[in-house]
Amino acid sequence: xxxxxxxxxxxxxxxxxxxxxxxxxxxxxxxxxxxxxxxxxxxxxxxxxxxxxxxxxxxxxxxxxxxxxxxxxxxxxxxxxxxxxxxxxxxxxxxxxxxxxxxxxxxxxxxxxxxxxxxxxxxxxxxxxxxxxxxxxxxxxxxxxxxxxxxxxxxxxxxxxxxxxxxxxxxxxxxxxxxxxxxxxxxxxxxxxxxxxxxxxxxxxxxxxxxxxxxxxxxxxxxxxxxxxxxxxxxxxxxxxxxxxxxxxxxxxxxxxxxxxxxxxxxxxxxxxxxxxxxxxxxxxxxxxxxxxxxxxxxxxxxxxxxxxxxxxxxxxxxxxxxxxxxxxxxxxxxxxxxxxxxxxxxxxxxxxxxxxxxxxxxxxxxxxxxxxxxxxxxxxxxxxxxxxxxxxxxxxxxxxxxxxxxxxxxxxxxxxxxxxxxxxxxxxxxxxxxxxxxxxxxxxxxxxxxxxxxxxxxxxxxxxxxxxxxxxxxxxxxxx
Numbered sequence: 145x146x147x148x149x150x151x152x153x154x155x156x157x158x159x160x161x162x163x164x165x166x167x168x169x170x171x172x173x174x175x176x177x178x179x180x181x182x183x184x185x186x187x188x189x190x191x192x193x194x195x196x197x198x199x200x201x202x203x204x205x206x207x208x209x210x211x212x213x214x215x216x217x218x219x220x221x222x223x224x225x226x227x228x229x230x231x232x233x234x235x236x237x238x239x240x241x242x243x244x245x246x247x248x249x250x251x252x253x254x255x256x257x258x259x260x261x262x263x264x265x266x267x268x269x270x271x272x273x274x275x276x277x278x279x280x281x282x283x284x285x286x287x288x289x290x291x292x293x294x295x296x297x298x299x300x301x302x303x304x305x306x307x308x309x310x311x312x313x314x315x316x317x318x319x320x321x322x323x324x325x326x327x328x329x330x331x332x333x334x335x336x337x338x339x340x341x342x343x344x345x346x347x348x349x350x351x352x353x354x355x356x357x358x359x360x361x362x363x364x365x366x367x368x369x370x371x372x373x374x375x376x377x378x379x380x381x382x383x384x385x386x387x388x389x390x391x392x393x394x395x396x397x398x399x400x401x402x403x404x405x406x407x408x409x410x411x412x413x414x415x416x417x418x419x420x421x422x423x424x425x426x427x428x429x430x431x432x433x434x435x436x437x438x439x440x441x442x443x444x445x446x447x448x449x450x451x452x453x454x455x456x457x458x459x460x461x462x463x464x465x466x467x468x469x470x471x472x473x474x475x476x477x478x479x480x481x482x483x484x485x486x487x488x489x490x491x492x493x494x495x496x497x498x499x500x501x502x503x504x505x506x507x508x509x510x511x512x513x514x515x516x517x518x519x520x521x522x523x524x525x526x527x528x529x530x531x532x533x534x535x536x537x538x539x540x541x542x543x544x545x546x547x548x549x550x551x552x553x554x555x556x557x558x559x560x561x562x563x564x565x566x567x568x569x570x571x572x573x574x575x576x577x578x579x580x581x582x583x584x585x586x587x588x589x590x591x592x593x594x595x596x597x598x599x600x601x602x603x604x605x606x607x608x609x610x611x612x613x614x615x616x617x618x619x620x621x622x623x624x625x
Contacts, residue, residue, distance in 0.1 A: 172273075172277075173273075173274055173277040173504065173505075173508035173509060173510070174505050174508040174509075174510045174511050176272055176273055176274075176504075177272065177274075177501045177502070177504040177505035177508065178213045178214055178505060180272055180497075180501055181210075181213075181214040181216055181498060181501040181502070181505075182214050182215065184214070184215075184216050184495070184497070184498040184501075185214060185215025185216060186215055186216075187216055187217070187495060187498055188216065188217040188218075188219055188495075189216060189217075189218055189219070189244040189245060189493075189495050189498050189499045189502060190218075190219045190220075190221055190242065190243055190244050190245070191218060191219070191220055191221065191243070191244060191245035191246070191247070191499070191502070192221045192223055192228065192231070192232065192243050192245070192246045192247055193220050193221065193222060193223070193247050194222070194223065194224070194225050194228065194247060194485070195222035195223055195224045195225075196222075196224075197456060197457075197520050197521060197522050198521055198522050198523070199220055199222045200456060200518070200520050200521050201515055201518060201521040201523060202218055202220045203220050205514075205515070205518060205521070206218075206506055206511070206515065207220060210502055210505065214501075216498055216502070218502065221242075221243065225249075225483075228247070228248070228249075229248075229249070229252050229255075229256075229567065232246055232248070232256065232261060232490075233256070233259055233261060235490075235492070236259060236260065236261035236490070236491065236492055237259075239492060240492070241490075241492045241493060241494050242492075243490045243492070243493065244489070244490055244493040244494075244495050244496070244498070244499035245487065245488070245489055245490065245493070245499040245500075245502060245503055246262070246487070246488045246489070246490055247301075247485045247486075247487065247488075248262070248298060248485065248486055248488050249483050249484060249485060249486075249560075250288075250289035250298065250300070250484055250485075250486050250559075250560070250562070251483075251559075251560040251561065251562035251566055252562075252566070252567075253289075253292050253297055253298055253486065253488075253562070254292050254562055254563070254564070254566075254612065254615075254616075255564065255565065255566065256297075256488075257292040257293070257297055258564070260491055261490065261491055261492075262297045262298070262488050262489070262490070262491055263297070263488070263489040263490065263491045263493070263496060263500075264295045264296065264297060265295075265296045265297060265298075265299070265488075265489065265500065266295055266296050268489075268496075268497070268500040268504075269296060269504075272500070272501065272504060274504050274508075277508060277509060278290070278299070280509055280527050280528045280529055281300050281526060281527050281528075282303065282526055282527060282528060282531075282551070282554035282555075283554065283555065284481065284554050284555060284556075284557050284559075284621050285300035285303065285481075285484070285526050285554065286300060287619070287620070287621075288559050288619045288620075288621050289481075289484060289486055289559075290486065293615075297486075297488055298486030298487060298488045299486055299487040299488075299503055299504070299507040300484070300486050300526055301485050301486055301487045301506070301507055301512070301523070301526065302484045302485040302486075302522075302523050302524055302526060303441065303484070303516075303524040303525045303526035303530070303550060303554060304440055304441075304481060304482055304483045304484035304485075304524055305440070305441065305479050305480070305481050305482065305524070305550065305553040305554070305557050306371065306372075306375060306438050306439065306440065306474055306479045306480045306482050307438065307439065307440070307441060307443070307444065307471060307472070307473070307474065307479060307549060307550070307553060308335060308436065308437070308438050308471070308472045308473065308474045308475070309429065309436065309437050309438070309439065309443055309444060309447060309469055309470070309471060310334075310335050310435060310436045310469070310470050310472065311357070311432075311435045311436070311465060311468055311469065311470075312468050312469065312470045313468045314349060314353075314357060314435040315332070315334045315335065315345070315349075315435065315436075315470075316334065319352070320332070320348065320349060320352055320353075321334075323348060323352050324344070324345065324348050327348060328344060332345060332348075333345065334470075335436075335470060335472040336436075336475055337472075337473075337475060337476075337477065338475050338476065339376065339379070339380075339405065339475045339476060341475065342360070342436070342475045343405065343408070343409060345359065345436070346358075346359030346360040346409070346412060346413075346435070346436060347359055347412040349435050350412040350413075351412070355414070356433075357432055357433050357434050357435045358412070358413055358414050358428075358433060358434045358435065359412060359413070359434070359435055359436065360409075360413060360434055360435060360436035360437060361413045361414050361417050361420065361425055361428055361429070361433075361434040361437055362413075362417065362420070362425060362437060362438055363420050363421050363422055363424070363425040363439070364406075364410075364417055364418045364419065364420050364577075364581065365419065365420060365421040366574040366575070366577040366578045366581075367421075367574060368421065368422070369573075369574065369577035370570050370573050370574050370577065371480050371482035371483070371560070372438070372480070373399075373402060373403075373573060373577065374480055374558070374560060374561060375474065375476075375478070375479060375480035375482075375558060376402045376476070377394065377398055377399055377402050378478065378558055378623055378624060379474075379475070379476025379477070379478055379624060380398040380401055380402060380476075381398050382394065382396055382398030382399055382402075383396075383623065384561060384613075385597075385601075385613055387610075387613065387614065387617065389606075390601050390606050390609055390610050390613065391594075391598060392593075392594035392595075392597035392598055392601070393594070394573070394590055394593060394594055394597070395587065395590035395591045395593065395594040399590050400586050400587050400590060403580055403586035403589065403590065404586050406580065407580065407586070413434075414428065414433065414434070418581040419581070422439070423459075425437060425439065426439070426443060426446070426460070426461070427461045429443065429447065429465070430446065430447055430460070430461045430462070430463045430464065430465060431461055431464050432464045432465050438474050440482065440524065441524040441525070441546075441550060442522055442524070444469070444471055444546045445519065445539075445540075445546075446460050446463060447463050447465055447466065447469045448463065448466050448467075448469065448539075448540040448541075448542060448543070448546075449462075449463045449466045449540070450519060450539050450540050450543075451519020451520065452519070454519050454520050456520040457519065457520055466540075467541065467542070469542065470542075470545070471542075471545055471546050471548075471549040472549060473549065473552060473553060473556060476624070477556055477624075478556050478557065478558050478624045479553050479556065479557050479558065480557070480558055480560065481557040481558060481559055481560060481621070482560065483560070487503040487506060487507055488503075489503065509527055509529045512526075512527060512530070513527070513529055513530055513533055513535075513536070516530050516536070517535070517536055517539065524550070525547065525550050525551075526554070528551075530547070531547045531548070531550060531551040531554075532547075533547075557621060558621055558622070558623070558624070559616070559619055559621045559622055561616070562616050563609060563612040563613050563616055564604050564608060564609055564612045565600065565604060568600055569597055569600060572593050572596040572597060572600075573593055575593075576589045576590065576592070576593040
């Protein structure tokens with residue numbers, strides 16, 4: 145589950161325009177893919193894409209352009225993100241060859257590779273001269289979301305990361321800053337850099353304003369809580385497992401502190417915040433009802449009003465805070481690289497070269513720079529060239545600051561947990577978050593979740609899971625440096 149599960153209604157897909165974007169650059173990686181693909185003119189490839197706004201990229205923009213350039217038709221299979229892993233695996237086991245290209249969340253890749261569902265891409269990358277271009281993908285995505293057991297299986301294609309957004313006018317209010325200094329004896333940190341500072345600033349704002357605005361709010365729904373817990377737990381010093389015994393350690397003092405702090409925060413956040421999802425939290429922030437929040441990069445664009453005049457974004461509330469939003473790393477300094485997407489080729493495809501070439505073209509510096517500027521497609525910057533793009537920096541007055549923070553996050557970000565049957569572990573954690581909001585004791589919940597994790601590990605095999613965890617934990621972005 146990720147941020148986009150709510151964007152699956154067909155009514156949100158109509159009318160997204162393709163105007164306002166530059167002509168495709170005739171540069172090396174993109175043009176090489178086009179030239180090589182022309183030999184497959186008249187053929188058709190099928191790509192699995194997330195249902196909702198994301199699919200407007202291949203449906204309205206990149207798919208039609210690719211067909212115009214190469215003569216290859218792109219058929220888009222829209223699948224809700226919560227069903228994508230299962231459908232990809234089911235199709236692979238059925239052996240129908242119905243899918244040529246795939247969008248996969250990077251944390252799924254080890255399981256999909258073990259199942260034999262993904263095609264190794266190294267030979268295609270070298271055949272079509274793309275390896276050098278991969279070096280300009282931001283390091284945390286390039287080095288951690290592309291390979292399994294040393295082989296390339298996916299092209300990182302979405303810079304998902306959780307970012308803190310804060311109201312510069314509220315946190316810069318001299319009266320609020322004076323009240324903070326009177327209460328804590330120090331200058332108010334703007335923005336907060338630790339969770340203790342965040343909680344102090346947020347609670348004080350709520351007290352000083354009477355909740356107009358509230359100091360902060362989050363999406364607390366369990367699916368999002370999984371990502372929020374993974375990040376905050378590690379920033380508090382937590383480790384998921386004992387690396388030797390593979391006993392779960394999420395019920396350590398760090399984990400209990402996170403759950404306990406969440407419950408305390410709800411007391412000074414808006415009533416009912418524990419049920420909030422992506423949309424509720426977005427609406428509160430854009431309407432000026434909260435002073436701080438954490439979310440994925442689209443919040444930053446929409447808070448500035450960028451692209452929200454698109455019909456496909458008519459559901460996004462009109463921003464009341466444009467020009468008053470600051471961007472920062474989340475407290476603790478190591479934000480979660482929550483979900484994201486990589487482009488892959490199905491091992492069962494009968495059109496592997498044509499499928500790969502479409503992916504190379506999509507992922508190339510030239511074309512991807514256009515795609516991350518599509519206001520409706522939710523692809524976030526993930527290349528050095530995206531962060532440096534003068535065109536992107538001109539999209540709204542604070543866009544250069546936004547890109548600077550996203551680039552910093554691409555260096556400091558933390559990977560989602562990725563081991564054997566990861567989603568089963570995450571489901572136990574999601575259920576734990578739900579129990580927290582029903583009023584159960586934080587320590588008792590996490591003790592039970594840890595017991596479920598231990599049972600899963602025993603069923604999978606301690607030795608097998610130890611090796612998988614060791615491989616994941618060896619990544620520089622697994623735990624804070």
